[in-house]
Each structure stands twice: as C-alpha cells, then as structure tokens.
Amino acid sequence: MSPNELKLPDYRELAPAVAARFEKIRQRPVILSIRDLKKSFGTNGSTHVVFDHLTTNIHRREFICAVGPSGCGKSTLARIVAGLDEASGGEVLLDGQAVAGPGPDRGMVFQGYTLFPWLTVRSNVMFGLQMSGKAPNTAEAEAREWLDMVGLSKFENSYPHELSGGMKQRVAIARALANNPRILIMDEPFGALDAQTRCQMQNYLLQIWKKVDVTILFITHDLDEAAFLSDRILVMGTNPGGVREFIENPVPRPRSAAQFISPEFLALKKRLEEHIHPPVETEAAEKLPMIKLTEAGDEVE
C-alpha cells in the first residue's frame, strides 16, 4: 500500500507537544538570518538564476534540513552560508554579523570526507583548535574529548585511510564541532554511505546534536533522512528556482526508526514527494516502449 492510498492527516497539523516545542524554538535567539539572498551563474546576457529573494531565520539549536531536486541550489546555499561561495545579492547574517568568507564560527562537513590524510585522526580533530592558536596540550585534550563523544577514541592514532566511511564522517563531525561553531553546515554528509551506515549515522548525529550547543543546517536529497532528522524542512525547487515551502516537521521527538510508519511521518513524506516529484513527470516516464525479448511463459512478475 502506498502512502497515497492511506488516509493521512494534514502534514500541517501539529500535536500539542510538537507545537509547544516549536513555540519554544521561536523564542530562542535567531542564529542565522538569510536576507533576500540571490545566486545566479553566467555573465550578463545569459544568466541562470538558481534562487532569488531567499529570506529566512534559523533559531539557536534548530535542526534545519534543506531538500530539493538536483540543481535547485541547496548545496550552493550551504556553501554561501559557509562563506565558500559568494552570493549574487542579499546577505547572510550570523548572530547579526554579515558573513564574509569562511570562518571557524561556521563548521562544515562535506560529502567527500575531506579529512587530512597526512594527519592521524586525533590531529585532524586538533587542526581547527591549533589554527585558532590553542596550546597543543589543550587542543589535544579537547580533541580526545570530541573523539570520545563520537565514539572513536580507540582510533585516535589511526590514519583516515584506515577508517570506514562512516567513521571518517564521524571524525569530520568531531573536527568541525571541536571549533565550537555557531552553526554546523552539513552538505549531503551521508550521501556516499550505504543504507545501514547512513541510518546509524543519523542516530549518532541526533545524539551528538542533543549534547552540543549547535545549530545544524543539513543538506540532503534523501526525504526520509530529512523527515527523520529535522525540526524544519526547507524545500527548494527548480524552474523557477527558490524556496517552495518551509515545513515544520510534525513528527514528535525523540525520534526513532519506529516513526517511519507513523501517520505524521507519512503525511510529511507525501508532501515532500509532491514537491520533489511532481505527479505529471512520473506519469510520462512510467511506460517504456519495450519490445519483449524473452520467451512466452518466462515471466518474472
């Protein structure tokens, strides 16, 4: 049975506990404020506008997921917030200060692991601390704490190439968090992992997020992942590019895998599906003009 055939509640209906939580979040200070942000490629003549008039506020310790089809500019948004790309217009304010260039107050976790291969796991985590001029001994003690938190103390002397993909990404998270960033930007961090590891990593991430004072902007194309992790979901689209909707996630916390079949989850998922795969497109791609190349009676279905 597909979610479409189920009687689902409205995804905008929030349970009282969930609504109360959002009320509390709204009362927290705004960490990241995006004002009228615009990004376009190409020079005058043929410009391609990725998104325009993107305005939103993200509160302290919120978990925001950005989803959208490929090419909608969700990664570009993450890179602009991180300071790695320049916006074509508008501005990004972190704690009221305009963002210019990358800095340690905005940690980033990339899809490709980007650990420094010449450093041990511990030294990777120490990197940011040493860049900010901390004494080596303090940096080392703190790095150990962070490795403890992501459960990799045993591997502190290993090199990144000796770790699995999931472990590498945990080190990357520890490395980013060690700087005590105001916001952690994660650009499809689990995209390269297999399904089991990804699920495990999502649980790790929620655990870490609970323990650390950090706001998360999480870019993904996996709708389940977005629905499982987020407080709010920023849905972006193409043609024309921009924000389609900013959905408050109705699934109550604490989250667990059992919620994947809860009505709120399915309702949210259905809404996201409608945004990402408009019904018209799927119809057209359904029937393939295939000539049968097998013998009669030799059916697989």
Add this chain to the structure above:
Amino acid sequence: MAQHDWLGLKQELPRRRQLQLTVLSFVLPLVLWCVVSYVPWVWHPLIHITDPGAVDYFSEGLDIPRADFYKELAKAKAAGQALPAGYLVNPVYLPAPHKVACAFYTAFKTPPRLQDEPWLHQSLGHSIRTIFLGFLFSSLAGLPLGILCGSFRFFSKLQEPFIEFFRYLPAPAFGALCVAILGIDDAPKIAIIVIGTFFQQVLVISNSVRKVDPALIEAAQTLGASGWKIVRSVVIPASITDIYTDMRILLGWAWTYLIVAEVVGTMSGITLFINQQARYRNFDNVYAAIAMIGIIGLSTDMFLAWLGTILFPWKRKNRRSLALKREWFPLFDRPPVKPKAIPKSESEAHVAERIETA
C-alpha cells in the same frame, strides 16, 4: 582464479611473482648479451688471428673480417702454403659479460696511467659531488618557487610563461657561456645541471601543488585557516608525496645532464674516465663505468623510495610491516603526548557548558 592469471588486465600480482618478474627484467637482457657473446655462430663477424700462416698482412692478435679470412685461407690452401689460424670473435667494442664483470673489480684496482689522473673511485666521487651540488642549488630555488607558483595564481602567471620558454633551451647550449662566466672547473658543470633541472623542476612541482584537492583547502578554511597557514599546513603536506616523487624523477634527470656537463671546460669525473678508457680501447671498463652510473642511480632511487615510506606513513598500505615507527619522524604531525589526566570536574564542566537543559 586470479592466482593463475599472469596477464590479468590491471590486476595486482602476488608479491612473489612481482619479485620473479623484477629479477627476470634484468636477467633477460643479460641472457641476450651472453648469447651474442658466447654462442660462436651468433654474430661474431671477426676472426682473431692466432697464427698468420703465410698471409703477409695477417699478424698475431689482429681481428680480420670473416670473409677476408676465408678468402686468404682458400688462397693459401690452393697455393699449398702454411695455413692461417684463428677463432671467431666479436668486435672489441662488445666485450663479453665476464670481462665487464671483472672490470668492475679491476677498474678500481688499476692505477691511472698518468700520475695526476684520478682513480675510478675519485672520478665517481667527483661526478656524484657535481650532481649533488647541481641538484641542491636547483632545488633550493626551484622547490619554493614551484610551491609558490602552484599555490598562487599570481606567481604562476608571473613566472611560468618565461620558464616554459626557457625550458626549451637545451642546457648544453649554455656550455660556452658558463665557461666564460664561471671558469673551467666545477662551477660551469654545476651550472649546466642547474639549468637543465631548475626549469623543469619549477613546472613539475607547481603542477603537483596545483593538483591538491580543493576540497581539502575549503575544509581548512571552514576550520579557521587562511593565507600562509593554508599553504603551510594543507597545501604542502597534501602535495608533499607528489613533490617527493617529482624530486626522485628530477634527480634521474640531473644524471642525464651530468655527462654533457662534464665535458664542459676541463673534462672531469666519470666522463673523463669513460673517454680515456675508450681511447685506450678498454671497452670492458667503459661498460663497467656506464653500468656503475645505472647502479648508483637505481640504488639512490630505491633508497629514496624506502625513505618515502618512513617519511610519509599515511601512504603506507600496511604500516605495521615496517619496524620504524612514525613517532620517530614526525614530519607534519606532532608525536602524541601521553594523555594528561584532565581533572574530572573540569572536563564535565566543559561539556555541561554546551548542554542545554531542555
């Protein structure tokens, strides 16, 4: 399955087989040389006269083309005179393997013909010194410049077009100029090696530096690194293994310029030895000297390759295979400090600070 496949496309061979093939790669040309030298009916175009017989222009010890010898032999037979005798040999410029092998030892033991001429080991030492100094001077300038050009577009655009032009100028063309400026001793020779190596070095190294994964630089930026700190703690360590390989290749390059360099001004080093031995027609010594260059080059390179596995432990496939520990050579990574006992209360306070009691 894969165990039986010697010719698997792009497939890694077992270590044993790799070793066998390595040995074979040296044995094959050696076998070819032995066949040509020791099997009488293969090549051997000359006949070494042991008894001139009645042929008036033959003399003992002379090498005569085979056809001429048989013609004279037939003539002598027809005339009923004393027959010339001899055996098949190769030309003097292709000595047999055992002679060259002996030369490896005797060349070191034979005193030079003239009082002021160098012994072989002195010649070799002189050549190695020339190479070393040439490569050192070239690297002192080329390495930093290459890293600068690779890291900053500014330096790349400022330097590389000219270097690109200059590297096409053959180093030996500067021979006369170098002698005019630097005299006839070692200085112009070192200069030729520098000219031959430096320009390639800058380009090759800047290229390796440019290949550094930009994602690593971005990661470092989001961790608070900027400017020179990025060059020092990301760009250089990320490209150091490639630079090291480049340097090994360039050192081989420097050796090829050596022979050209050593004829500039007063001939010196191994080139002088080779030229003199060729003049005395001691071709076994010539081959031995040439082979020595190869042996010195190859063993240096093998040593550097081994050194690389110690300097760059993160490139090691199995780092437990080597007895040497990384901690002894902390190149970019500081050795671990014994975990200092953090007061429990302090570390808890540190975490508690970040925990929001929600």
